Structures are given as structure tokens and as C-alpha cells.
Amino acid sequence: MLRGDITKAIRNAVMHELAEVGYGRLSIEAVARRAGVGKTAVYRRWSNKLEMVLEIVSGVAERSVPMPDTGSFATDLQLVTFIVSKALQHRIASQIIPDLMAEAARNPKIAETLQRALRTHQLAVGEKIVGQAVERGELPAGTDPDIAVDLMLGPLYWRLAVARTPIDDDYLEKLAAAVLRALGAKA
Amino acid sequence: MLRGDITKAIRNAVMHELAEVGYGRLSIEAVARRAGVGKTAVYRRWSNKLEMVLEIVSGVAERSVPMPDTGSFATDLQLVTFIVSKALQHRIASQIIPDLMAEAARNPKIAETLQRALRTHQLAVGEKIVGQAVERGELPAGTDPDIAVDLMLGPLYWRLAVARTPIDDDYLEKLAAAVLRALGAKA
Missing domain, CATH: 1.10.10.60 (Homeodomain-like)
Structure with a gap:
């Protein structure tokens, strides 16, 4: 090889x-x-198991939230929610994520690395798509990318990884529309 | 005793x-x-460990989301987000939740019981406070309580239990305002 x-x-x-x-x-x-x-x-x-797992999982976690740039905030949002919902429903992700969260609750090093990987990348995505939308006049100036990211990912994570309640395309559409209203997007 | x-x-x-x-x-x-x-x-x-843990944790999970009835949807919403954010930041909850989620990913019986406990109670809360708000004319007729619950709890769970990023009162206020807009609440 x-x-x-x-x-x-x-x-x-x-x-x-x-x-x-x-x-x-x-x-x-x-x-x-x-x-x-x-x-x-x-x-x-990798020098040990912890380092190996953290590096590999962080990489996958980052790739699972894409950096969309479709020219429209509504479409960027649809793309993010669609891809994240697919990633969270993936058989491997739905086994690995809860397991690592449990490890993180007991191991500060795992917690810190996972949170940095999740938060840094997602905030970067949020800042980029929200920033572009503000520039294009689709979102009000001063829109908080932090809240925007939590509103996009939170409901999906909650529903798919915690409550494990199935969703359909209708749900994704309603959610995206709700987030647009929440952020005061212009139609 | x-x-x-x-x-x-x-x-x-x-x-x-x-x-x-x-x-x-x-x-x-x-x-x-x-x-x-x-x-x-x-x-x-209780006849065994699984039954004991599920019964006790389901009870605590139900009590952690209160059934508010303040006469105003905005105030009900503030109350729910405040209490849920406190519950999720509790030291014991932040250890127990990820651990049980990991068990649930491997044990369908745990998964089913937890999800039923979470989902049934929360949907009841959502249906009640959204239903009352629709009756009072604060929310549009036909508001989906399912999405309302996901928008209230998802961002908090995501941020506190997964990304473990601290929040302050300012964040809670912004989140509640965003949810009001998302649901098309009348000011």
C-alpha cells in the first residue's frame, strides 16, 4: 500500500x-x-489511542459541516441543514457521537479537543455564510453568527442524535423557513 | 427510615x-x-438495574422541563429556556446525559425508553404552551408544536451539552427573541 x-x-x-x-x-x-x-x-x-481518535474524529466532524457558497443565504441554509441531517443519521456517526460525548464528560482533554473542533469550524461556517448574507442585504447588519449556528444545528442534533425522532424533507423545509424568520431574513 | x-x-x-x-x-x-x-x-x-435507572432518570428528565402557564407565550418561553439551561448546566446532568445517550446508542431498550420519556413530555409541554398562545392570538393558527419544541430545546442542548460553550443571560434573551420571530409571534 x-x-x-x-x-x-x-x-x-x-x-x-x-x-x-x-x-x-x-x-x-x-x-x-x-x-x-x-x-x-x-x-x-499517532503516539497513542487518544491522539489518534481525536485527530481522526475531529477531521470527520469538520468535513461533515460544509462551507457552502451558493450566492443565496436561503440556499446556503438548506444545504447546511440537508448535509448535517444526513451526517447525523449516518449509522457510524450515530454510534460514535454519543460515545465520544460520554468520554468527553469524563475526560477534559477529549472534551476540549472535540469542542474546539466542533465550535471553531462551525463558527467559521456561520461567520462566512452570515457575513456574506449581510453583505448581500439578505440579513440585517449585526446578525449574530453564533446564534445562527445554534439555530441551524441545535434542532437537528437534538432531534436526530438525542430524541432520535425521524425527520422528513417537510421537516427540513419548515426548519429552514423558521431559521430564516428567526434571523429576520428578507424574503 | x-x-x-x-x-x-x-x-x-x-x-x-x-x-x-x-x-x-x-x-x-x-x-x-x-x-x-x-x-x-x-x-x-425495581427488578433490575436497567429498569431502576430508566424509571429514575425518566422522572428527572420530565421534571426538568416544566409546564409553564404564565398567560404569555413570550414569558412561558423565557421560563422554559431558563429552566432547561439551568438543568443542562447542572453538574450531575452534564455527566449523566452523555453517558445514557452512549448506552442508548448500543441498547435499543434504553434508547426507546429515554426517547419516549423525553419526547412525550416535551411534546406535551410544546402542545400546551403553543396551543394556549394560538388561542390567545399570540401565535398564528396551525403553528407546529414539534418545530417549536426543537427550536426551544435544540440550541440549548447543542450548546451546553455538546459544544459545551458557556451562555449568559444575554444569549438566553437573544435565543428567546429568535424563537419568537421563528414562530411568527405577534409582538
């Missing part, structure tokens, strides 16, 4: 092991076995 | 043990010891 392919195989193996056995019982041995590589290939990349 | 006091002592012990060691490592022995009662006192009330 090429070096990049090995890294990719290890990343995939980590995500699958996390979903199957959880962080607590995940072992470097099992990851290496599943990836079809030696343990040294893992240790060459 | 009176029978009611014993039940209360066991309930408290379960919440503290859940926060300290988590569901996986919680034992009936440790609960009885902490409550200062015999194991039989526990088994007289």
Missing part, C-alpha cells in the same frame, strides 16, 4: 472500531488488524 | 452513582451502600 492509502485504511478502521466497540474498548491492535497493517504503521502516525 | 424516604435516598444514590461511575459500572450494591439501605430495599422497588 502507498503511504496515503495506509493512512486512509487506518482512518476507516478507527471509525468502524469506534462504532462497533466504542472508545473505551477500542485497541490499536484491533485497528491495525482491521486496516491490514502492522501496529508500527499506526504508531508511526 | 420511612418508605418514601428510602425511595428518595435510593433515587439520590442512583443519580450520584450514575454521575460518578456511569451506567456501565453502576452496581446495585454501591447504590444500596450509598443510600444506607439493604440491597433488598432496592430489589423490592
Whole structure:
């Protein structure tokens, strides 16, 4: 395998092991076995399990919220809610997220890394799409990107990852419309 | 101890043990010891650990979202967001919730009970306060209580239990105002 392919195989193996056995019982041995590589290939990349998991999961978490730039705030919003709702309904995500949240509640290092990864990237997305919308005159000047992000992601997370109540396209449409009104968007 | 006091002592012990060691490592022995009662006192009330934890946590989860009836939708909303934000910031809740969510992701029985407890009670709260607001002419007829609940609780849960980003009164005020606009409330 090429070096990049090995890294990719290890990343995939980590995500699958996390979903199957959880962080607590995940072992470097099992990851290496599943990836079809030696343990040294893992240790060459990450010095321990915590570092490995945090780096890989943070990366996936960042990629799961895209940076849309469709030229319209309403469409950017639709795109974000659609993609986030798909990501949260993904079988692997729905196993891994609650498990890491539980670890984070007991391990400040995990908590800090996850929160930084989540918050930094999402605020960047919020600032960009809200900032562009303000410039285009679609949102009032001074719109708070922080609240905007919480209103976009909170209901989806709450409903899909916590209450685990299914949603349909109608729900996503209503939610996007509610967020537009909440932010005082011009129609 | 009176029978009611014993039940209360066991309930408290379960919440503290859940926060300290988590569901996986919680034992009936440790609960009885902490409550200062015999194991039989526990088994007289619940037939096993799962049943005990679910019944106790569901009860606390229900009580944590109050059924406000202040005569004004804006004030009901402020009350709900204030109390939920306090509950989610409580040290014990912030340990127990992620842990049970992780168990729920692996155990359909836990998932089902938690979700029913969360969803049923919250929808009842949503239907009541939204229904009253529609009757008073504060919200448009046909306002969806489902979306209203998700907009009230989602951002708080997301921010406090997931991103673990602190909030202040200013944030709560902005959020309540955003939800009022989202639902098309009359000022």
C-alpha cells in the first residue's frame, strides 16, 4: 500500500472500531488488524489511542459541516441543514457521537479537543455564510453568527442524535423557513 | 427510615452513582451502600438495574422541563429556556446525559425508553404552551408544536451539552427573541 492509502485504511478502521466497540474498548491492535497493517504503521502516525481518535474524529466532524457558497443565504441554509441531517443519521456517526460525548464528560482533554473542533469550524461556517448574507442585504447588519449556528444545528442534533425522532424533507423545509424568520431574513 | 424516604435516598444514590461511575459500572450494591439501605430495599422497588435507572432518570428528565402557564407565550418561553439551561448546566446532568445517550446508542431498550420519556413530555409541554398562545392570538393558527419544541430545546442542548460553550443571560434573551420571530409571534 502507498503511504496515503495506509493512512486512509487506518482512518476507516478507527471509525468502524469506534462504532462497533466504542472508545473505551477500542485497541490499536484491533485497528491495525482491521486496516491490514502492522501496529508500527499506526504508531508511526499517532503516539497513542487518544491522539489518534481525536485527530481522526475531529477531521470527520469538520468535513461533515460544509462551507457552502451558493450566492443565496436561503440556499446556503438548506444545504447546511440537508448535509448535517444526513451526517447525523449516518449509522457510524450515530454510534460514535454519543460515545465520544460520554468520554468527553469524563475526560477534559477529549472534551476540549472535540469542542474546539466542533465550535471553531462551525463558527467559521456561520461567520462566512452570515457575513456574506449581510453583505448581500439578505440579513440585517449585526446578525449574530453564533446564534445562527445554534439555530441551524441545535434542532437537528437534538432531534436526530438525542430524541432520535425521524425527520422528513417537510421537516427540513419548515426548519429552514423558521431559521430564516428567526434571523429576520428578507424574503 | 420511612418508605418514601428510602425511595428518595435510593433515587439520590442512583443519580450520584450514575454521575460518578456511569451506567456501565453502576452496581446495585454501591447504590444500596450509598443510600444506607439493604440491597433488598432496592430489589423490592425495581427488578433490575436497567429498569431502576430508566424509571429514575425518566422522572428527572420530565421534571426538568416544566409546564409553564404564565398567560404569555413570550414569558412561558423565557421560563422554559431558563429552566432547561439551568438543568443542562447542572453538574450531575452534564455527566449523566452523555453517558445514557452512549448506552442508548448500543441498547435499543434504553434508547426507546429515554426517547419516549423525553419526547412525550416535551411534546406535551410544546402542545400546551403553543396551543394556549394560538388561542390567545399570540401565535398564528396551525403553528407546529414539534418545530417549536426543537427550536426551544435544540440550541440549548447543542450548546451546553455538546459544544459545551458557556451562555449568559444575554444569549438566553437573544435565543428567546429568535424563537419568537421563528414562530411568527405577534409582538
